Amino acid sequence: LICRPKHQMPESDYKLMAESGCVGAVIGIESFSPSVREHMGKKYTNEDIYFMIEMLVKYDIRAQLLILIGYVNETEEDHKMNLDAIDYIFGKGWGYKKDPAFEYKRPLVRWTIGHSLLIDKNHLLFDMIKDDADFEYKTAMNWRYKDNDMAVRLRRWKETIARVQYYDNDYKPNHTTERTIIMTEKRLENPNGPKFWSE
Numbered sequence: 001l002i003c004r005p006k007h008q009m010p011e012s013d014y015k016l017m018a019e020s021g022c023v024g025a026v027i028g029i030e031s032f033s034p035s036v037r038e039h040m041g042k043k044y045t046n047e048d049i050y051f052m053i054e055m056l057v058k059y060d061i062r063a064q065l066l067i068l069i070g071y072v073n074e075t076e077e078d079h080k081m082n083l084d085a086i087d088y089i090f091g092k093g094w095g096y097k098k099d100p101a102f103e104y105k106r107p108l109v110r111w112t113i114g115h116s117l118l119i120d121k122n123h124l125l126f127d128m129i130k131d132d133a134d135f136e137y138k139t140a141m142n143w144r145y146k147d148n149d150m151a152v153r154l155r156r157w158k159e160t161i162a163r164v165q166y167y168d169n170d171y172k173p174n175h176t177t178e179r180t181i182i183m184t185e186k187r188l189e190n191p192n193g194p195k196f197w198s199e
Contacts, residue, residue: 024062025063030042035078053065053089054092064111069157071116079160082160086111095167113173121140140196150187150188
């Protein structure tokens with residue numbers, strides 16, 4: 001599902017989705033920072049995101065939010081926006097629904113927290129920023145844009161995962177995420193450590 005402004009996708013559309021049998025939607029939110037989304041060419045607002053989540057929850061459609069941590073122009077302020085958004089979503093009660101048929105709460109908002117640790121020279125993003133004076137490139141893994149370096153990206157990634165786990169004890173990153181975190185930690189300890197597929 002693509003996040004669209006309320007006037008393009010009103011509540012009646014979500015109602016029709018539910019009536020048609022839709023039980024889940026996967027949405028590439030990418031970031032709760034407007035400046036990061038702007039760089040990606042995504043024009044919707046945070047208000048659009050929250051309206052969409054509210055409607056999906058209202059009509060019992062599970063939302064899987066795809067979040068990308070460490071995008072090239074992400075700042076510490078942008079990172080805080082992501083953490084604050086997680087707080088807001090759980091604070092609104094959108095994370096779970098109490099199901100009277102069971103003794104547990106079932107998740108209505110699920111999280112897939114990816115990363116932007118790697119920038120391959122063949123990637124469109126590389127072409128967009130390669131001439132920027134603030135961009136320093138050594139390898140697909142070892143690059144820096146202003147204060148956004150490998151260690152910062154890893155910290156932000158782990159902090160975002162931990163913020164979801166604060167509210168959802170059952171949340172666990174997938175195997176690929178866990179493995180990539182371990183490899184990145186080893187790479188920071190040893191620059192000649194494990195190589196990634198694009199290196």
